[in-house]
Amino acid sequence: MSKVEEATAVTAVTTRRNFLRSVVGMASVAAVATPLARKTATPASGSRNTIQSTPAQQVTAVDGPQDPLERMRADLARALQKPEAERRWVMVIDLRKCVGCTACTISCVAENHLPPGVVYRPVLEEEIGTFPNVAKRFLPRPCMQCDNPPCVDVCPVGATWKRSDGIIEIDYDQCIGCRYCITACPYNARTFDRGFVYNDESYVDNSVTFVGVADAEAYEMAAPYEYGEERPRKDGRSPIGNARKCHFCLHRLEKGMLPACTTTCIGRATYFGDASDPDSLVADLIASPNVMRLKEALGTEPKVYYLQ
Amino acid sequence: MNNNNSWKRILWLLSGVGFLIGLYGLYARLTLGHTDANYGSYIPWGLWVAGYVYLIGLSAGAFLLSTLVYVFRVKILEPIGRLALFTAVTTLVGAMVLIFLDLGHPERAWRLALHTNFRSIMGWMIWLYTGYFILLLVELWFASRVDLVACAGNPGFSGRLCRFLSFGSQDVSPERAAKDRHTLRILGTIGVPLAIAFHGGVGALFGVIGAREYWHSGLSPIFFLVGALLSGGALLTFVTAIWGPDVKSEKGQKLVLLLGQITLGLLAFDVLLEWAEYSIGLWNAVPGKTNGLLLTLKGPYWWVFWFVHLGLGVIVPGLLLALRGRSISAITTAGALIAVTFLSVRLNFVIPALAEPELEGLRTAFTGPGLTFSYFPSVSEWMLFIWAISVAALIFLAGTQLLPLTPKEA
Ligand code: SF4
Numbered sequence: 199m200s201k202v203e204e205a206t207a208v209t210a211v212t213t214r215r216n217f218l219r220s221v222v223g224m225a226s227v228a229a230v231a232t233p234l235a236r237k238t239a240t241p242a243s244g245s246r247n248t249i250q251s252t253p254a255q256q257v258t259a260v261d262g263p264q265d266p267l268e269r270m271r272a273d274l275a276r277a278l279q280k281p282e283a284e285r286r287w288v289m290v291i292d293l294r295k296c297v298g299c300t301a302c303t304i305s306c307v308a309e310n311h312l313p314p315g316v317v318y319r320p321v322l323e324e325e326i327g328t329f330p331n332v333a334k335r336f337l338p339r340p341c342m343q344c345d346n347p348p349c350v351d352v353c354p355v356g357a358t359w360k361r362s363d364g365i366i367e368i369d370y371d372q373c374i375g376c377r378y379c380i381t382a383c384p385y386n387a388r389t390f391d392r393g394f395v396y397n398d399e400s401y402v403d404n405s406v407t408f409v410g411v412a413d414a415e416a417y418e419m420a421a422p423y424e425y426g427e428e429r430p431r432k433d434g435r436s437p438i439g440n441a442r443k444c445h446f447c448l449h450r451l452e453k454g455m456l457p458a459c460t461t462t463c464i465g466r467a468t469y470f471g472d473a474s475d476p477d478s479l480v481a482d483l484i485a486s487p488n489v490m491r492l493k494e495a496l497g498t499e500p501k502v503y504y505l506q
Numbered sequence: 507m508n509n510n511n512s513w514k515r516i517l518w519l520l521s522g523v524g525f526l527i528g529l530y531g532l533y534a535r536l537t538l539g540h541t542d543a544n545y546g547s548y549i550p551w552g553l554w555v556a557g558y559v560y561l562i563g564l565s566a567g568a569f570l571l572s573t574l575v576y577v578f579r580v581k582i583l584e585p586i587g588r589l590a591l592f593t594a595v596t597t598l599v600g601a602m603v604l605i606f607l608d609l610g611h612p613e614r615a616w617r618l619a620l621h622t623n624f625r626s627i628m629g630w631m632i633w634l635y636t637g638y639f640i641l642l643l644v645e646l647w648f649a650s651r652v653d654l655v656a657c658a659g660n661p662g663f664s665g666r667l668c669r670f671l672s673f674g675s676q677d678v679s680p681e682r683a684a685k686d687r688h689t690l691r692i693l694g695t696i697g698v699p700l701a702i703a704f705h706g707g708v709g710a711l712f713g714v715i716g717a718r719e720y721w722h723s724g725l726s727p728i729f730f731l732v733g734a735l736l737s738g739g740a741l742l743t744f745v746t747a748i749w750g751p752d753v754k755s756e757k758g759q760k761l762v763l764l765l766g767q768i769t770l771g772l773l774a775f776d777v778l779l780e781w782a783e784y785s786i787g788l789w790n791a792v793p794g795k796t797n798g799l800l801l802t803l804k805g806p807y808w809w810v811f812w813f814v815h816l817g818l819g820v821i822v823p824g825l826l827l828a829l830r831g832r833s834i835s836a837i838t839t840a841g842a843l844i845a846v847t848f849l850s851v852r853l854n855f856v857i858p859a860l861a862e863p864e865l866e867g868l869r870t871a872f873t874g875p876g877l878t879f880s881y882f883p884s885v886s887e888w889m890l891f892i893w894a895i896s897v898a899a900l901i902f903l904a905g906t907q908l909l910p911l912t913p914k915e916a
């Protein structure tokens with residue numbers, strides 16, 4: 199833990215953050231220890247013990263002394279100075295640090311007011327091995343914002359496209375809801391908004407009294423900030439009836455904020471930034487040898503990278 | 507004839523009841539949107555898309571057979587040219603109703619025409635369908651013109667309808683009739699590539715989806731075309747036996763026997779293609795690719811393949827056609843069986859491809875309505891499907907009563 203403490207002292211943030219950071223650091227290190235040990239131990243047999251005692255700093259070293267969130271915010275601010283076409287937004291997810299808490303999934307649901315049946319960033323759980331030699335791997339799966347997106351060309355009305363900064367956008371007013379794009383995505387990253395709401399009778403358990411139901415309902419029906427548009431949830435209006443997917447929180451980026459999943463990741467496993475800026479944290483990370491992308495063989499060129 | 511009349515009565519009854527109970531599906535779709543359906547995010551296409559593919563196949567098949575009359579001038583088939591065209595029109599209407607209501611925003615369907623993305627195969631569809639629909643109507647008009655002029659003198663609604671539909675045309679001279687035939691040949695000739703393009707196109711629409719191994723095959727468009735010919739041919743055989751020339755006459759009998767043989771040939775060809783798909787797919791070196799096929803053979807809805815498709819759609823009609831190929835009732839039954847059960851082929855094409863998660867672990871990662879990889883159509887989905895079929899059937903039945911769809915001497 200010494201490295202973590204040292205780092206926090208250097209960045210001289212508030213005492214409260216120091217506390218949180220230490221706790222988070224401990225939690226993530228504890229949680230990744232087993233899968234890390236299992237994964238890396240397999241090829242070189244007998245090395246398990248050494249690996250298991252890997253000190254925390256090896257796991258967090260890539261972050262440097264600075265809080266990665268602070269660094270990413272600075273990276274983001276720099277990227278926003280450039281014209282849109284010169285930015286290359288990428289996300290990096292460190293699988294060794296992901297603890298499978300799904301905070302990112304939920305923060306995304308909250309940020310974008312996602313209804314039942316729509317999810318932008320589920321965390322997939324995979325069990326590797328057989329008992330007692332099992333490890334769990336958690337894999338958060340946002341939209342890959344493919345550089346060669348198979349979902350774009352199939353749209354019969356051109357309602358979805360790749361922006362010059364690489365984010366794949368959907369225009370909810372143009373989308374006719376044919377769902378062709380959903381079938382074309384090799385990552386199941388698009389979902390269909392059928393018009394459900396969480397506060398619907400069929401979801402609410404009347405035998406239990408929930409506190410704050412009215413507020414939650416108001417929140418759910420209120421317009422999210424997606425694509426910077428005002429879209430309250432009512433009368434079957436878009437995005438109801440549309441295909442929906444992760445957009446790297448474009449609306450937040452434009453205001454200089456990191457995506458919701460990135461800021462809420464308690465394991466500090468999610469990184470975000472402009473890969474065309476050589477000084478950015480993500481540019482460092484995607485240069486690591488242990489980087490991989492999902493279904494690389496398809497040639498979709500995802501802009502979400504995983505570290506393993 | 508008596509036999510035919512009872513078939514007709516049964517069909518009127520079925521379509522009428524189907525229309526009425528199906529109204530519930532329409533009501534549910536209009537008031538509840540997509541919330542009462544069982545397709546969703548992971549299986550975004552369900553019964554309505556499969557039903558649309560099914561109906562469009564029937565239409566394309568019936569149309570392509572009509573070209574035997576108008577383009578290739580196969581004399582013996584001449585009496586059923588209009589029936590074939592009208593079958594193609596009504597099934598196309600049913601297909602359009604279904605796919606229109608399947609859209610998340612049907613009110614924006616006009617965007618398909620005015621904002622077409624021609625890089626998308628679906629983008630092409632709207633143009634091909636519109637062209638095809640217009641062509642069908644014009645062709646049907648030229649094929650019926652002389653008889654429309656004749657029945658314009660009839661009393662009652664039928665006469666008024668004929669008068670209206672003849673659009674003032676009066677000329678029934680043999681020269682003019684020969685001219686009509688020439689026009690029909692040109693129209694039919696345009697129709698052949700059009701029908702191949704749009705139905706092959708529906709196959710290609712699926713075939714180009716590289717993300718779904720199950721669909722992603724160069725054989726998909728071919729499979730669709732042959733399926734269209736088979737299902738459309740089978741339907742036309744059934745239709746001919748009921749509404750065509752009197753099967754007691756030698757001409758009528760010959761016609762049905764010939765259609766029965768055509769259907770049997772198409773069935774054999776379709777089975778061959780299916781064998782190619784399944785054997786190559788299952789004998790695959792990469793096991794992941796076989797999942798969709800295994801799902802149809804051994805999944806929760808295995809009976810759809812084994813009983814509905816293979817049993818009722820291939821073996822029973824195949825045996826009827828091969829062994830009792832001279833019996834009109836056997837041919838009629840075989841035609842009806844193939845035409846009806848072909849829906850199972852379309853369902854087994856559309857759904858299994860979607861019922862496999864693209865990534866390990868998705869099944870349980872986040873749940874909710876539609877975030878599931880199993881699918882069985884909901885009651886309101888079935889009802890709307892039945893409604894669309896009934897609408898098509900009712901238009902067809904009304905047409906057979908009111909329009910001169912078969913030559914008078916028949
Ligand atoms: S992950 Fe799917 S939805 Fe996202 S860009 Fe790629 S193909 Fe499109």
Ligand code: SF4
Pocket residue numbers: 352353354355356357358368372373374375376377378379380440441
């Ligand atoms: S669902 Fe919408 S975005 Fe997707 S292909 Fe259809 S129209 Fe385009």
